[in-house]
Amino acid sequence: EAQVTQNPRYLITVTGKKLTVTCSQNMNHEYMSWYRQDPGLGLRQIYYSMNVEVTDKGDVPEGYKVSRKEKRNFPLILESPSPNQTSLYFCASSWTGLPDTQYFGPGTRLTVL
Amino acid sequence: QKEVEQDPGPLSVPEGAIVSLNCTYSNSAFQYFMWYRQYSRKGPELLMYTYSSGNKEDGRFTAQVDKSSKYISLFIRDSQPSDSATYLCAMSGRDNNNDMRFGAGTRLTVKP
Numbered sequence: 513e514a515q516v517t518q519n520p521r522y523l524i525t526v527t528g529k530k531l532t533v534t535c536s537q538n539m540n541h542e543y544m545s546w547y548r549q550d551p552g553l554g555l556r557q558i559y560y561s562m563n564v565e566v567t568d569k570g571d572v573p574e575g576y577k578v579s580r581k582e583k584r585n586f587p588l589i590l591e592s593p594s595p596n597q598t599s600l601y602f603c604a605s606s607w608t609g610l611p612d613t614q615y616f617g618p619g620t621r622l623t624v625l
Numbered sequence: 626q627k628e629v630e631q632d633p634g635p636l637s638v639p640e641g642a643i644v645s646l647n648c649t650y651s652n653s654a655f656q657y658f659m660w661y662r663q664y665s666r667k668g669p670e671l672l673m674y675t676y677s678s679g680n681k682e683d684g685r686f687t688a689q690v691d692k693s694s695k696y697i698s699l700f701i702r703d704s705q706p707s708d709s710a711t712y713l714c715a716m717s718g719r720d721n722n723n724d725m726r727f728g729a730g731t732r733l734t735v736k737p
Contacts, residue, residue: 554730570723
């Protein structure tokens with residue numbers, strides 16, 4: 513089954529404690545993105561990657577890091593989480609980088625205390 | 626002012642009703658318009674994808690774009706309880722995922 517998986521699905525942590533949210537896709541997609549979704553603000557792109565070792569900032573990259581060492585994986589790293597990073601995070605992958613080919617993961621609900 | 630405005634609802638309709646969901650936008654450079662459906666505790670899934678002005682129909686769903694008014698709509702005919710979800714509009718000036726702007730989403734409930 514073609515899918516994008518994220519782990520963990522739910523995470524509660526404390527300010528300053530480094531964490532990683534993993535994202536993996538089994539569709540051999542080149543394009544992968546991370547979004548955050550906040551009430552009243554919709555989805556906002558954090559980072560994206562067009563291929564292995566090629567990443568770029570989205571609209572809200574501050575406080576986040578990503579890496580793309582393998583095609584299937586695109587982890588999101590929060591080196592020093594803060595309460596304003598409490599949000600619902602989605603990973604997405606796409607074959608062509610076009611909206612009509614983009615698949616979203618199930619989401620990771622992160623709470624930073 | 627946000628680039629994309631969408632009434633968050635909630636919107637509640639009886640089964641079989643025609644549902645109208647709308648977004649307005651301010652950036653005249655937007656040319657690609659999308660509607661996503663997001664069920665509770667799931668990621669968004671693309672429902673409709675249109676380019677420039679006009680209508681697009683897919684089964685019970687019709688997407689309309691009026692670029693002159695900077696207004697897009699999604700109509701759902703013969704609504705079903707399974708249509709209960711949050712609907713997100715999105716738009717872009719380029720045909721790629723890195724330039725998209727999303728609305729905040731409208732929560733729809735279709736009551737049996």
